[in-house]
């Protein structure tokens with residue numbers, strides 16, 4: 614099986630990486646079902662990476678339908694240690710304008726219809742999630758963005774990403790509420806992925822690219838898919854430059870991450886008495902603790 618230390622999940626507008634060489638499509642089956650699509654494995658400037666189109670190529674899956682567990686498990690099964698998400702987000706702050714980049718460091722959970730854990734069925738784990746994003750991976754990602762000096766793009770390091778269920782966009786009352794909470798951007802995917810990545814001991818960071826001002830801004834139209842995609846086509850070009858640069862940096866200097874030992878103090882169920890079937894299902898995550 615192909616192996617890669619670095620995984621990339623491309624969101625709305627980013628369905629492929631043009632610079633990939635030695636490309637191989639890998640279909641992965643997991644105990645949590647099939648990922649959104651085949652993993653596109655290849656090399657970026659010589660470094661093996663695995664790319665996954667979050668909504669599938671052709672954008673077939675809405676946020677609630679995403680097989681988040683299968684996606685993260687599939688990355689883990691290829692050996693991924695660093696997972697970078699590229700995502701479209703609505704801006705909740707005046708100073709974050711469309712095409713700006715945000716590297717969030719916090720989330721607010723407004724999802725209600727998805728499973729965000731690998732555990733259960735006899736094995737209970739509670740991961741620490743106070744700092745849901747890997748600080749070192751986020752810093753490397755920020756350095757990559759800064760070094761590129763992309764025209765018209767301001768980088769915002771840090772910020773809170775509200776993860777809503779969707780698929781409908783927010784009401785104005787909701788959008789104003791999130792602003793009153795001090796949130797920075799809004800999307801529908803990254804919190805769930807970040808939780809599962811942490812459970813899988815994978816360092817996770819998000820390159821969030823603003824596409825709209827959601828529906829709170831008096832001088833801007835309410836968000837539409839047309840608006841999102843229009844801006845994300847510009848963002849997709851920038852995102853690929855950033856990803857290429859961050860992969861170079863991670864290859865030269867793979868950072869430490871607290872995520873890599875996230876399960877050390879998280880599993881409360883004694884594994885020696887836990888159900889064999891669940892241990893088998895979670896072997897990829899728990900092997901080093903058994």
Ligand SMILES: CSC[C@H]1O[C@H](OP(=O)(O)O)[C@H](O)[C@@H]1O
Pocket residue numbers: 623624625626667668676699700701702779799800801802803838841
């Ligand atoms: C097409 S706009 C809404 C859609 O875009 C974002 O997706 P992703 O995070 O995969 O880029 C947002 O979360 C929604 O799923």
Ligand SMILES: Nc1ncnc2[nH]cnc12
Pocket residue numbers: 701702703704777782783799800801824825826827828836841
């Ligand atoms: N305004 C918005 N709300 C939720 N998800 C989004 N993705 C892009 N823009 C968004």
